[in-house]
Amino acid sequence: MDLKKGPSWSAVRYMIGEIQYGGRVTDDYDKHLLNTYAKLWFGEHMFQQNFRFCNCKVFPIPVFKTVEDYISYIDSLPMVITPEVFGMHPNADIT
Known part of the structure; x- marks a missing residue:
């Protein structure tokens, strides 16, 4: 770099x-x-x-002052997300 x-x-x-x-x-x-x-x-x-990682107003890159705030934000994120978050069709998660 x-x-x-x-x-x-x-x-x-x-x-x-x-x-x-x-x-x-x-x-x-x-x-x-x-x-x-x-x-x-x-x-x-x-x-x-x-x-934003997608156009859905979900998952903005947060700006915090402390590591604890970042950890709290990460812990608040959903464990399962739908394909629409990534701009994909809902059927994208069907295997």
Whole structure:
């Protein structure tokens, strides 16, 4: 990482989509989806105040002052979410 230019987002997306998570994805379509999400979600734009992971007003990136506030927020998130949160059809969770 160049301290003046910031992180290399293409390298971050590669590490996420091909190394950390991509190496565990066995279906080509799932890997393509993972890399598509990485392109949409990981970049300088994610630090803008209006950034959301989806258009559904769910899961904004919170800004708190303490670690305890972040933990409390994470604990308040639902354990099960529907595919619509990610912009997918409701049938996407049918196996």
